[in-house]
Amino acid sequence: MSAVVVNNLSYCYQKGGKHILKDLNFTVEQGQIVAVLGLSGSGKSTLCLCLGGIIPHYFGGEMTGQVLINGQDTAKCKIARLALEVGIVFQDADTQLFSPIVEDEIAFAPENLCLPPEQIRYRVDAVIDMVGINHLRYENTNNLSGGQKHLVAMASVLTLDPSILVLDEVLAQLDAAVKENVIEILLELCRQGKTIIIVEHDLEAVTIADRVLLLEDGMLVNDGPASILQDKELLARHKLLI
């Protein structure tokens, strides 16, 4: 069974409005790292919301077609159920963080899964260690810097242990050393069999991808191996390289 199947997916935020996604079709196999590229406004973040079921469950608008996550139709599946499968780290970390203390933020998801306390502690410790934010553990999330917020948001998603991880421009605000660490984490998660979908503008950061999807004005205009990142002519044609 494929991790993600997208069939004829179209979406507009207002009924009768402009389509942000137009008839997308693609499949992602378990354990793949897939990069999604495209100009701002091409529909990348909207696609992320569809993969997590936030569209159609929280946004109105008009969605046609189908998204299957590990075989389950997102439109028919409860969002709480989907959250166990798909973890999204949003582009704007402020929309994601709400606990006053970093540790609480990270423990929130496993608490909600009603895991036994020792297991919650184990998961929180492991993730804090992996992401390298032990020094932020007791900080107020409101006082963190932009890059630190992204790391905490990522940690709070990883404690859910989702099989599919969706990252919406998470690397952009990280310094070089932290970015490298996050990329290592992604490769390790991939070795553990997780599926990773990563939206990014930084072409160097997505060289870890097995595959690249290229969105333009809501349409999937290219679906190919990571080697297309070397195809300067193609990238320039889509204004992804200047």
Add this chain to the structure above:
Amino acid sequence: MIFMKMVQVGFSYPGQKKPLLNDINFSIHKEGITALTGPNGVGKTTLSKLMVGILAPSTGHITLKGQNMSSMALAQIGRLVGYVFQNPEKQLFCPTVSEEIGFGLQNLELPEHEVQRLVKENLAYFELEHLAQNFPLQLSEGEKRRLAIAAVLVLEPELLVLDEPTTGLDAYRKHLLGECLLKLVASKRGVFMISHDSNFIDRYASRILILENGRLKENGC
């Protein structure tokens, strides 16, 4: 002439035992593009907020055109220094993209036709024309960023301070932004930007400052 000067500036947030910034000394002339870089959480954004008077130094002082900033009103500073936040959502509040760009101009009491001309010009430059009547908070992140930059740039501040301006921008829009900053510099305005984007810094910055462990280092380039 020195445009802005920080003298032995230190800063700590309330309740913080160790100061975040310590003995920061540097001057900004209105020339070229200065880039500030350094690890996450080191205090880059805090430093930039000190530069526009959103925060006041705990120790030391900052002068702007020779005047101590602590004696200036925020509006006075705002005329001289434009600021684009790291998260563009924090500065967007108008019902449409056009109004967002025109808001500052209207406050400067420019004639309406002049406001409209400048709004149009900036909508075109930042490729936001097709979104002119849209609600800013429903734009994509990259579009919000372009709008926030346009709304500040249109006021032609003498110094423009940008906190991670390339986040959310695709390569093509980064190029547009970079060229726009060079134009500003050519018109004798200064640009100060915080960034982790080493390609962008290498391409456009004429001076690089590195903030580490609360202290500032200059890196000649």
